[in-house]
Amino acid sequence: MSTIKDKVALITGASSGIGRSTAEAFAAKGAKVVVAARRKDELDSLVESIENMGGQASAIKTDVSNAKSVEQMVEHTMDVFGRLDYAVNNAGIEGNFGAITDLSEEDWDNVMNINLKGIFLSMKYEARAMIKLGNGGSIVNIGSVNSFLGFPTGSAYVTSKHGLIGLTSSVSAELAPQGIRVNLLCPGVTDTPMHRRLRGIVGDELYDQGLLPTVHLRRAGLPEEMAKSILFLCSDESSYITGSTLTVDGGLTLTM
Secondary structure (H helix, E strand, C coil): CHHHCCCEEEEECCCCHHHHHHHHHHHHCCCEEEEEECCHHHHHHHHHHHHHCCCEEEEEECCCCCHHHHHHHHHHHHHHHCCCCEEEECCCCCCCCCCCCCCCHHHHHHHHHHHCHHHHHHHHHHHHHHHHHCCCEEEEEECCHHHCCCCCCCHHHHHHHHHHHHHHHHHHHHHHHHCEEEEEEEECCECCHHHHHHHHHHCHHHHHHHHHHHCCCCCCECHHHHHHHHHHHHCHHHCCCCCCEEEECCCHHHHC
């Protein structure tokens, strides 16, 4: 993926999990990286790690549910590195699970504001910068197998992830004439802090005997494996792929 070298990648939700691994993967390929999240200390640690490996990175604390914060994130990217080639919109939360009869409006809004509105705002300002530069670009939004699959008590989370399919395909059609590709990556069970919290909620027995056996590969995916697919979607090796959904789930959805 030599096309990535010396390009600039912006990754939201980069403080841990898939976002962190993606930032490290871009840096390892020679890209300059801007990492954004709400936890600045963890971002600073990531930047230090990348720089110790000889890479270039910059961190900015960002709340993707706030338009001004997102605008400043993109402005920071342009101020520091002068361009934006790749954007990975990974920031997301699971929120609170609850029956539809009990789920609060506040819980619903919190999930929507980060998981769906956050990606809308991110693409809005990322696309403005890419269009202004005129060099094309690639945007990868991070969904979930729950972009297709629902589960009891998950109405807010599942709805936010379903919405990314329509958002991604619509923006892809809109930006394609500008040479900007937009795709959706849908990870399955992945060994991240979010999924470890899920395991704590459902319990080891249900997780190991109920969930993992539905995965063809009989294991959780690794953040590094998701990062490889994200880099593929950003690179010129996927130059004819846009408006698509790539499901990286070890075969999970085929059993549902």
